[in-house]
Amino acid sequence: MRSEELAINGGIPVREKMLPYGHQYIDEEDIRLVESVLKSDWLTQGPGVLEFEKNVAERVGAKYAVATSSGTSALHTACFAAGIEKGNEVITTPMTFVASSNCVLYRGGIPVFADIKVDTYNIDHEDIERKITKNTKAIIPVDYTGQPADLDEIKEIAEKHNLLVIEDASHALGATYKGRKVGGVSDMTVFSFHPVKLITTGEGGMVVTNNKEFYDRMKMFVTHGITKEKDKLFDYQGPWYYEMQYLGYNYRLTDVQCALGISQLKKLDWFLKRRREIVSMYNEGLKNVEEIILPFEKPDVKSSWHLYMIRLKLDKLKVSRRQVFEALRAENIGVHVHYIPVYLQPFYQKLGYKRGLCPNAERYYEEAITVPIFPAMVDEDVKDVIKAIKKVIACYRR
Numbered sequence: 047m048r049s050e051e052l053a054i055n056g057g058i059p060v061r062e063k064m065l066p067y068g069h070q071y072i073d074e075e076d077i078r079l080v081e082s083v084l085k086s087d088w089l090t091q092g093p094g095v096l097e098f099e100k101n102v103a104e105r106v107g108a109k110y111a112v113a114t115s116s117g118t119s120a121l122h123t124a125c126f127a128a129g130i131e132k133g134n135e136v137i138t139t140p141m142t143f144v145a146s147s148n149c150v151l152y153r154g155g156i157p158v159f160a161d162i163k164v165d166t167y168n169i170d171h172e173d174i175e176r177k178i179t180k181n182t183k184a185i186i187p188v189d190y191t192g193q194p195a196d197l198d199e200i201k202e203i204a205e206k207h208n209l210l211v212i213e214d215a216s217h218a219l220g221a222t223y224k225g226r227k228v229g230g231v232s233d234m235t236v237f238s239f240h241p242v243k244l245i246t247t248g249e250g251g252m253v254v255t256n257n258k259e260f261y262d263r264m265k266m267f268v269t270h271g272i273t274k275e276k277d278k279l280f281d282y283q284g285p286w287y288y289e290m291q292y293l294g295y296n297y298r299l300t301d302v303q304c305a306l307g308i309s310q311l312k313k314l315d316w317f318l319k320r321r322r323e324i325v326s327m328y329n330e331g332l333k334n335v336e337e338i339i340l341p342f343e344k345p346d347v348k349s350s351w352h353l354y355m356i357r358l359k360l361d362k363l364k365v366s367r368r369q370v371f372e373a374l375r376a377e378n379i380g381v382h383v384h385y386i387p388v389y390l391q392p393f394y395q396k397l398g399y400k401r402g403l404c405p406n407a408e409r410y411y412e413e414a415i416t417v418p419i420f421p422a423m424v425d426e427d428v429k430d431v432i433k434a435i436k437k438v439i440a441c442y443r444r
């Protein structure tokens with residue numbers, strides 16, 4: 047029968063239209079709120095920014111929040127507040143988007159990569175400890191796929207060696223760690239509001255912290271290092287007066303974007319619930335496929351399930367990850383791969399990072415496939431994905 051033949055070989059695809067791996071969810075309420083800001087006096091730096099900051103801080107259990115133009119600028123801002131400067135080493139994971147370590151380079155620091163664990167694919171705290179030197183200043187763990195890293199172990203190492211922890215929680219808005227909310231655990235926690243992430247503002251990001259000093263520094267950094275607040279000025283020459291005290295950037299988030307963020311945040315609980323439902327369907331539908339390893343969620347955390355990763359057992363398959371990937375794409379399943387280990391990027395290779403540095407991450411990269419997950423997926427979409435995976439694997443099993 048033609049429908050059983052893989053689409054890549056001329057068979058009929060499981061779906062007619064490509065299902066993306068992630069997608070925003072925008073409703074009429076979002077549009078109405080954005081429209082009301084467009085008709086108001088403030089397009090940027092009006093009341094919406096403080097309101098969005100306050101709402102996110104409350105939701106994630108932190109005292110202070112600084113909205114930024116992206117998750118990347120949020121990471122840069124946090125590195126500034128942490129005092130990362132030329133020659134400082136910062137330990138992070140290679141199993142992440144390039145921004146998690148680029149932010150260290152922006153400050154003139156040196157990213158140091160620690161390998162990942164083989165069950166959660168989060169940074170391995172034992173390897174962190176091995177890579178600490180007298181120049182180490184901070185650790186940037188990433189809550190990969192939405193599952194919090196081993197934050198207690200990392201915190202303990204940081205305290206022992208007098209390091210700061212900047213948690214890259216771009217995947218983990220709404221996640222919990224041993225009953226605590228992600229956002230209230232590390233010295234600073236960074237979120238991204240890119241459209242594929244948990245909630246969106248188009249582009250956008252946020253750093254949250256319980257430390258007032260970090261907060262004050264970050265507030266200035268996102269607006270050129272300038273302050274107008276009287277109690278922070280060295281001098282006061284009159285009502286027009288402001289001071290630039292650091293070399294900052296224009297990393298501001300606009301009121302238009304914050305309106306979208308405020309509206310999106312109200313839907314976060316539903317988004318998280320829907321993602322978990324999809325995960326349950328995948329786990330159930332794929333549990334008997336012996337050629338793949340399903341994602342593992344530790345019992346004491348609650349992932350926000352930004353990504354759902356499957357890992358191929360290549361010894362049980364006749365083909366490579368690439369062929370499985372391309373066959374799934376041909377079935378119109380918009381699979382992806384998260385991530386190419388950062389230090390394998392040409393830019394990092396030129397800086398001198400060598401292949402073989404983090405063997406677990408390199409091996410995982412060869413075997414991983416990202417499967418679609420986003421709140422607007424309907425049950426039929428999930429069933430299509432399961433069907434396509436089973437079809438492709440059945441064809442390629444040894």
Ligand SMILES: *Cc1c(COP(=O)(O)O)cnc(C)c1O
Nearest residue numbers: 116117118143145216238239240
């Ligand atoms: C998305 C992402 C970022 C960057 O966020 P942007 O908002 O796209 O700048 C950083 N780190 C991780 C782990 C991400 O997934």
